[in-house]
Amino acid sequence: MHRFRFVLWRPLQLLPVLFGISVITFVLIRSIPGDPARLLLGTRATPTALAKIRAQYGLDEPLWTQYLYFLQNLSQGEMGRSIVFKIGVLDLMANRILPTVLLVVGSVILSLLITVPLASAAARNRGRPLDHAIRLVSTAGLGLPAFWLGIMLIILLSVNLGLFPVAGFGDTWLDRLHHMVLPCLTVALALSAVLTRNLRASMIAEMASDQATAARARGLPERVIFRRHVLPNSLVPTINLLAVNIGWLIGGSVVVETVFSLPGLGQLLVRGIFARDYMVVQAIAMAFAVATVLINFLADVLTVAIDPRIRL
């Protein structure tokens, strides 16, 4: 299986990207206006106390030395403490990671469940009313603001019909899943619009492809051609699109978590920015970036598994 050998060396290639991520995060966080020492000690701190804190955290040293400290701490799994919550950033994140993971995984699964049947139906009925309807809805769906869609779903399904909780996360697993339905649906609907258009287009291209014509010439029925030839070939570009959209998806979780008051990382990030809780913002931004890189890597593995021609 030497096609999969890239699994070994590809992570090495990602090192410069990870390095760049850390530099950008570090520089961005240090550029945020406000003196960290004063934030730690409060406005009534004495100048000596401030100087002491600055020396203690290396804040009086040049930026690149500070960056080295930052890297050193990072390698020891030390990401600093939250000013607001007064606990270690990593502990804080560990408490908040579950809703975000559930949201991302749930919406990907849900969007595929929506996309594949819709795109297939549209492609197989190309030019008929059903196709036009699906195209119209998915094109309109491109412009759905996730936060607004979430609010509309809340008004419709929670407030009016009382089917789902309005906000929050819940305590038992069943309760949590119940709470996750609307947030996942919100993200999935917005994502499905992009995916459906893309999958429909590549299915139509595959149905008109030479190899599908050849399969027809072999007398295979349309449904067999669709399932065995068209679907596998058209999934590859859609998986790539999904991977490209992972960044968007994680970013979207920031907004959707705010709408549904989900205690996840995204909500923490937004609060951190308003509260100037820099260590938290820094850690979450890095975590999101690393997650994006890893998910794209997984998508590469999946693409290679589906398409034997691709070598990385």
Added chain:
Amino acid sequence: MSVALARPRLRIPGLPVPLVLGVLLVGAWAVLAAGAPWIAPYDPIAQDLTVKLQPPSAAHWLGTDNFGRDILSRVIWGARIDLQIGFLGVIFPFLIGTCIGAVSGYAGGIVDNLFMRLVDIVLAFPFLVLMIAIIAVLGPGLASFYIAMALVGWVSYARLIRAQVLVLKHADFVLAAKSLDFGHGRILFRHILPNALTGSIVFAMSDAVLVILNGAAISYLGLGVQPPTAEWGLMIAEGQGFITTAWWITTFPGLAIVVLAFGFSLLADGLGELLGVRE
């Protein structure tokens, strides 16, 4: 069966339907935005607590918010901001991305490698997260939004243009230009770029959709347009506290976003069809 190369060909008599619809929709918003002072029935900012939280009626077609401001007027005035977001939020990334992508793809080698690593790094950050972080540094506001947009948004254009340039660099007509001893500038700007641009112009139209959504999301989070200015994302945020009692405050600005974004999507589809570009 040999398949002829798809070539851009302007079919003037039969313009694609999506293009016409898109132009009409976006055009309608542009007219509303330009004529806001004359078209909007009320002042979008002036508060009138005597008519607060009124449902849609003959006097206030789309109802009023908790300060008694007319939603219709705020939606119409909001079009000014959101169209501006769609335009300025696209044009800077487009220009920066086109330059970087063209140089990177044409020069190749180390230059290309450096730029592409930079693209990888920027792409690694979830778009909105990076935007939020940059705006946090610059302070909330529209100007910060545009700067953040320019800093983050160029990567898509750079990648698109670079990919096109890489293909065109080996096209026979570019080799022909090289074999005729034409200079690099002439080859890049007269022979490669005009042919590479169609794809990214179409992409810019569909990107406008994303930019408008992002602008609204940033304002919704409180990092973009600040109250009391009328902007759709901000209006949705302001109305969220009243969803059980006054659904119209959030619903109509959201619909406005959907309709404008739909217009740009149609514009992108129609333009793509017209120019023979497939995304």
Added chain:
Amino acid sequence: MSDALLDVQGLTVMSGRGSVVEDVGFKVAQGQVLGLVGESGSGKTVTCRAVIGLLPTGSLAITKGSVRLEGQELVGLDPLAMGKVRGRRIGMIFQNPSSHLDPVMRIGDQIGLAVRHHIGLSRREARAHGIELLRQVGIPDPAARIDNYPHELSGGMRQRAMIATALACDPQLVIADEPTTALDVTIQAQILRLLLDLRDKRGLAILLITHDLGVVAQTCDRIAVMYAGRIAEQGDKRRVLTSPHHPYTAALIRCQPASGGGQGVLPTILGQPPLVGAMPPGCRFHPRCSRMQPRCREVVPPLEAKGDGSEAACLYPIEAPVLEFGR
């Protein structure tokens, strides 16, 4: 030729802009190779797609004529019944094996899908059948190759694999659309040799579509020359190539440089073939014809039998033509 396996008569295919194929008729008998020759746009590919019922729906449609396979009418057959003809009784080989094989499916599965569908073989039987087929089309080490993906084979091997998929259900007729155009000359000779061997062993009828008169001369029994959607001339290969009656056939043969030599300027045909929707009235070749008479602009020449067994569609055919070979 009442015993023809494939009998095409008066076949007309229309597109939105006009007729792409008009009043085309030919026959192929068992064990016979018919070469359908023409330049690009002559309608030869559309003709063979019409025969196998694979015209793109919506843009092209058969409006007249009949296609009979062993007396059974194929035009107007419902999709289900046509599915039993395609692949089962008519196999098809395409020009470009790289794009006509599914890139993400193993060769064995592509053969297997067809035989399992048409003959109802089990997965295991289909695999054994596939290996045997690959052996017959001359692929070395077929038991290993059957698990390869198309991109893992060379161009020539890929075309052999495509031939194997066409032969999978033991069809009576094979339609080969420019089967060697994408290949190099030394490989081309190998593939043509394979087709002829298969014809001899299986008694296949072959409809060979090509633009290359050299390929026709070496492989076919009969030739039909198409120009602008119509048959210009057809008949026995030797007759048509050595004594063409239609000025187009004669000109086509003359403007092909012979490897045997000859220096200097080549004879050519003036101008370019007409486009669909802008066909000239009367004989479609008249604007480029050196023997054009006023009547050619008005009268559509019917395909008429000449004394030597050839048929030509020309009002003023070349009567005693002799072309020299072995120059």
Added chain:
Amino acid sequence: MSAPLLEAQDLVVQFRGSGGTVRAVNGVSLTVRPGETLGLVGESGCGKSTLGRAMMGLTPLSGGSLRFSGEAVESRTAWAALRRQTAMIFQDPLNSLNPRLTVGETLAEVLRVHGKVPRAGVAGRVAELLTMVGLRPEFAARRPGSLSGGQCQRVGIARALAIEPKLVIADECVAALDVSIQAQIINLLIELKERIGLALVFIAHDLALVRRLCDRVAVMYLGRIVEEGPTEQVFGRPLHPYADALIRAIPEIDPDRPLPEAILAGEPPSPLRLPAGCALHPRCPRAFADCAGGQPPPLLPVEGREVACLLYRPASVPA
């Protein structure tokens, strides 16, 4: 014999791919004299197109040297001088023209950049060039998308002629055209060759065309020239087994000539893993033990031409 116009010595072009390094052109030497037509033939992947491009500097050389009109082509200015006197015609007639420019703009650009005619004379010269390649001057206003393949190729030739070249490199310039159009283009080349005294490097896989057009022919296999000599000699009695197979495989419109029996076994090996010794030996019907080892056989003079084959080693060459 006149002084050579273009001399190539041991040209090497390497491509680094994912699977390793491919030597697309592997030590090729050849000479083109003024007014002469050299045919470069071989199957796909033999390196003939790469060689053509390398001679224009469109693909960087990894080794070897080039002389143009006696001057070594090394510096930027020397390449410029070569390109200002050498033009190229490409395979895909439509793709070789910028789709955004009209025919007139394409030709005028060349005239202006090369300063061939004063500004006022550009339009007239464009019309003249179009007439020369058999197109009406009105074609100047058309874009490539509205032209047929043959017409595009005529424009391509006109663009080549615009620089008033001494040498034209034509890369498979009729391969994409129909037979009747192909003959028109070949005739145009023959006519121009005689009228202007152009030297022509004609890269093609169609040997019959090469025999018709060329004075000398070089047969390539896997990056090397295996036989080179006067066209009539090579075609009349090819010595190298590959040249022989290639010439015998040309489909002839002769109904009495049967399909040739297996000419060469198998297919060319991957250029990534060339066999040792003569690259042809695994397929060669006349291979013997020595062919499988050592260096590839060098090109040596045999019977008025040059052949790279151990069958014609000096010791075994008949007198």
